[in-house]
Amino acid sequence: MKPDICVVVPYYNGRPWLERTLDSVLSQRGASVEIIVLDDGSTIPLPGPVIEQYAGRVRFEVRTHAGKGASINAAAQLANAEFLCILDQDDLMLEGRLARQLAVLRADARIDGAYSDYERRDEQGRLIDTVISRQADGAQHLRACALGCGLVSMQTLILRREFFVRLGGFSDDPALSGLDDAEFFARLFAADAKLRYVPGLFGSWTSHPENYSKSAAFQEARLSLLEHLSALAAEHPILRPALPLFAHHARLMRGLYLLEHGRPAPAAGEFQAALNHRWTLNAFYLLCKSRLC
Numbered sequence: 030m031k032p033d034i035c036v037v038v039p040y041y042n043g044r045p046w047l048e049r050t051l052d053s054v055l056s057q058r059g060a061s062v063e064i065i066v067l068d069d070g071s072t073i074p075l076p077g078p079v080i081e082q083y084a085g086r087v088r089f090e091v092r093t094h095a096g097k098g099a100s101i102n103a104a105a106q107l108a109n110a111e112f113l114c115i116l117d118q119d120d121l122m123l124e125g126r127l128a129r130q131l132a133v134l135r136a137d138a139r140i141d142g143a144y145s146d147y148e149r150r151d152e153q154g155r156l157i158d159t160v161i162s163r164q165a166d167g168a169q170h171l172r173a174c175a176l177g178c179g180l181v182s183m184q185t186l187i188l189r190r191e192f193f194v195r196l197g198g199f200s201d202d203p204a205l206s207g208l209d210d211a212e213f214f215a216r217l218f219a220a221d222a223k224l225r226y227v228p229g230l231f232g233s234w235t236s237h238p239e240n241y242s243k244s245a246a247f248q249e250a251r252l253s254l255l256e257h258l259s260a261l262a263a264e265h266p267i268l269r270p271a272l273p274l275f276a277h278h279a280r281l282m283r284g285l286y287l288l289e290h291g292r293p294a295p296a297a298g299e300f301q302a303a304l305n306h307r308w309t310l311n312a313f314y315l316l317c318k319s320r321l322c
Contacts, residue, residue: 043118059128072092098199126231175274184232
């Protein structure tokens with residue numbers, strides 16, 4: 030029988046977290062699910078016993094390393110379900126998510142997707158914070174995303190697979206790795222997707238030392254994201270008011286990373302660039318601080 034939902038898990042050297050992630054999906058009730066784990070050329074292959082443990086319940090595929098976006102697209106092409114979820118290898122689905130969101134999507138065929146609330150925890154399971162979202166239109170979503178406080182998270186987003194395909198899936202640019210979702214969200218909101226906010230805490234993001242968002246490569250991806258967004262804005266005018274906000278946030282976060290890693294001089298350049306796009310007291314304070322270091 031055709032499953033209701035395909036959960037795609039892009040995987041790369043994530044052995045410490047994968048099993049609990051898969052178990053959180055398999056524990057869902059009220060929706061039939063197919064799970065596809067696409068290994069993007071990990072340097073440490075998954076052990077046979079792990080794959081055997083999920084035989085008949087999880088489909089494992091391996092491909093040459095091409096980046097997260099390309100992996101998600103490849104897995105989505107293999108999906109048989111009407112709806113699509115993307116879950117990072119170290120994140121969790123919380124109880125009741127799929128049944129609740131599926132019921133909302135089934136009730137209104139005009140809805141392209143749904144999203145909900147999520148929490149953030151450290152690797153010991155201690156709560157960092159809870160992110161409560163709300164209903165919003167495309168312009169509001171873009172502004173929130175540009176300010177670094179997006180209302181939609183990949184941890185809780187579910188889309189009709191047909192809409193995902195029509196949107197073009199994820200960018201396959203490896204330079205975007207780590208921010209593939211931000212570029213995808215920009216196109217999603219610019220396309221005026223009909224998204225429904227479904228209240229409920231249904232996802233859990235895990236903070237740990239291996240988070241890609243804590244790497245230097247992630248900071249370089251911020252610049253690639255700005256290039257992609259500038260190109261998209263030429264086709265989607267709704268994006269243009271948000272571009273200075275995206276640029277300010279990207280430069281600010283790059284500056285913070287450099288400052289925290291003992292590089293105040295280049296950090297000052299990033300904070301100045303942030304101020305050139307948008308004046309904020311926080312960026313001005315950090316610029317002064319970096320120049321005094």
